[in-house]
Amino acid sequence: MISITSIINIALRALRANAMRSFLAILGIIIGVGAVVTMIAIGSGASEKISKQISSIGSNLILVLPGATTQGGIRMGHGTQQTLTMADAEAIGRECSAVMAVAPAITGTAQVVFGNQNWATAIIGTTPEMVTVREWELLWGRFINEQDVRSGTKVAVIGQTVAEKLFGEVDPLGKIIRIKKIPFEVIGVLDKKGQSLTGQDQDDIIYVPITTAQRTLFGQTLPGRVRLIYVKASSLESIPQATEQIRTLLRQRHRIGPNQEDDFTVMDLTQMLKAAEESTKTMSILLGAIASVSLLVGGIGIMNIMLVSVTERTREIGIRMAVGAKPKDIRMQFLIESVFLTTIGGVFGLLLGIGASLAVSSLMDWPVSISLFSAIIAFGFSAFVGVFFGFYPAYKASNLNPIEALRYE
Template structure:
């Protein structure tokens, strides 16, 4: 170990003497490491954004929608146009042990009026559980209660976009808005959620009790009075998602009196599956780019080997002299190995800085989110050092095994 420090001093001197050559040699490593860092940053930035989006929908969420997309073109159960009901929701919550909560929801659009302002927005008729499942917080006021749902209470929760467009900064809680001429009392406002994964404004909504919505606003006919647009289901945990899906399918098939030969008249979708596909493709992309970048690293390593071989030839007399005054095989090997590793590590450090800079530029100009992880930096550093050791070993060995007499006489 005490030999490494003088060897590093010698290495730095040797590299300083040929500044231009050292810089050009390092370029391969710099580009390779920089590219790896930037690519991994883009990749993990995308992954993180997807995870955030999944979190914005709510954790462990499963959506049940009416109809079947696996029906090979023929819509089965056509006699029963209404496939999901509020009772289905209650049954799922009651009969599926892996299910934490179920919220039926129906959606519609409507013009909303407050004073002189009006605004077109999305209405969600649902139950209080919906807010828990989707992890929607209350900014001010309160959530309506299950009692409000049962009693068809005319109460509403407003998203931030709606508040901004109707109230001009006034406090909406306790005010009365009109939805299709029906007066609703605002009981609370929602914490802003930002954009959905598909780019929708998740704050441009009004949430109403589902019973009130269906009877007073949506105006569905009496035969379908119980039908809902979809069911939001929350599993007890990530490991229960699959079990919950299986239980729900069994319960719903039984409730809908489906024969074994009939396809489902509903679709169960696990949101994380959707985004997993997206995540996988972005991961494949970044692995591909990292592979290309590591080719650059290898090319950089070959550049180092080339220059080290030239350096050994140029300094043959110096090597001979060092051997004559007592340098052992190991000493010469160490000296040239340290020189190669110094080159590659220096290139690696510059490459890391350049990669961080590049990923910052990418997020500024291309508007992609990037994430430079310490793990990637450490990996790039270790990898560049390994490149130095690997490609520096052959020239160093060649130097160490020179014959001192020939080396001293070398012109």
């Protein structure tokens, strides 16, 4: 039995003898693998961006919005009717088993002033659970607590954007800001979340206790009514169950008959983002598939070169057969040559792909993600291309008649 190192040596020697040709054949594979790696990096970069957004809005988030009023057949938008109450929020937290946390909110926009700076931002009155529901991290200070909500203290927790616009370099903690001319003490600063899927700045926000918002900021709101309710389901799988429980509960509480429409809307944000994530994944598979075509073309190049090589070396094959090479030895020799070509191409293609991905990411500001997985795929795929496209030439070589091969000029 001929040793594998001998066969590898024979193959390497043959490739070295035709360095230029070998290089050109490898180039096709380099480009193919490079394209696949780059496309996968771009695609998975996009889906990672969306995954980050999912976690930034808070995972397993469900929004409960008040229903739309219908006036003379004209349906108005969400919130034209204030149907949700603090009691609804409490009931959801108490009675829905698939719900982990609930935070009601009253929202509005107001001008905020600190010293000679002012800024218009979203003011949200809420309860301490908001931290859990939206998965906020606090950079400094603390969030609103039960005590604040009970007594309606004038305290505010501000987002990064607000902190930047109003305070600049100044430490905001303990400072007094004026919201609608009413003084609030800054008790905490939230960590950065960045843009939401729709491009909204999630850090342009101020949280105040819900009771304070009701009584002093947005006085027009009916007492006990809330603008919307944030709900966190206990897991991704329990979102549909939580949604159903909330619907059933609110229909009961709002005394809605079997044939009547809901006077509220339950929105599953996670599900929407998951759908977006799915479509990016599809896009990334599509990109990879298109790039694979170039790898296929590279493979055909390898096959072409190997066929030429077999023809050129017909006499060599004859000599080897005459001194005792079995057909399978010859086949192995040519297969190893082609696998070697494509694996070398795979390695350099991977490097090219990484380089191209980094270039795309820095030039076009597109998030890319190069995973070990895509590297393994690229490498394995290129070896496979070598076997696949090398097999026919190798088979052809091994099938030569030694007598004719020896006579070949």
